[in-house]
Amino acid sequence: MLIANMSPRTTGKTTDTGWLSHALLEDAEDYEVVGYDADHSKQFWSWSRPEKGDFAFPVHLQASAKFHVEVAPPMGKRIAMVDCGHTENHIFIADSILRVADLVILHMSPTAADWERICEPETAKPFKDILASSAPLRATGKPPETWVLLNRTVANASSTGYYREEMSKEGYSVFSTVIPRSERFGDSMGVPVEGAAKTAFGALVTEMKKRGLLPVGGQGASR
Ligand SMILES: Nc1ncnc2c1ncn2[C@@H]1O[C@H](COP(=O)(O)OP(=O)(O)OP(=O)(O)O)[C@@H](O)[C@H]1O
Ligand SMILES: [Mg+2]
Known part of the structure; x- marks a missing residue:
C-alpha cells in the first residue's frame, strides 16, 4: 500500500513520516517500508542518509508530477511512505500522488493557523477540494481514505479536543x-530514530491496524 503524508504547508509531515516509518518497521507485523521523498526540500531523503539518520529502508527522490506513472504502490505488507511537499505550492505533484494513494494522512497542529490553511485558505484550494478532484482520476472513482493526525499537541490543552471536533465537522476522520x-x-531530523514503537507513533500503528488501515495477519496478499 501507499501512504501519502500531506498538508498545505509546513505542519510536521517529515518528522511524523520518519517516525511512523520506523514504528511500522518495528511492528510485530513485519512491515517492509520503502520511502519516497516527493518534496523538493529533500528532507526525508536527507534524513535517511548513512551519515545522518542511517535509515534501514531506502528513500527515493520522487518529487514528480508523474509520480503515478513512475511508482507502483507495493503489495502485501510492503508500505510506501511518501513525504509530500506543500500542496499550496506543488499541486501537480500532489494531484499525481493522490491518483495512487491508498491512504492519506493529513498532518496538522491543533491551531487556528493550520486549520485555516487546510479548510479556508485565502489564496489556495481547500484540502478537501484537492482530495475530491482526485476521484475521477483514481481506479476506484472515489477520493482516497483520509485521516487527520494531530501533532505537536500540548498535554491537557483544550486545543486538541477543539480542533478534533472542528476537523470532524469538516468531514474528516481524525485519529x-x-x-x-x-x-x-x-x-530528531538528521539523527537515527530509535524506539519508535514505544512512542505515540507505535500507538498510531496499533490504531491504524485496529481501524483496518494497515494489512494484518493473512491480509498480506492484497493492497
Ligand atoms: N512532535 C513535535 N514536537 C515538537 N516539534 C516538532 C514536532 N514535530 C515536528 N516538529 C517541528 O516542527 C517543525 C516542522 O516540522 P517538519 O519539518 O517535519 O514539517 P514539514 O511539514 O515536513 O515541513 P515542510 O513541508 O516545510 O517540509 C520543525 O521545526 C520540527 O522540528
Ligand atoms: Mg518536510
Missing part, C-alpha cells in the same frame, strides 16, 4: 492517537 509536542521529536 484518536495524537503526537505530543516534544524535544525528542522536534529535534
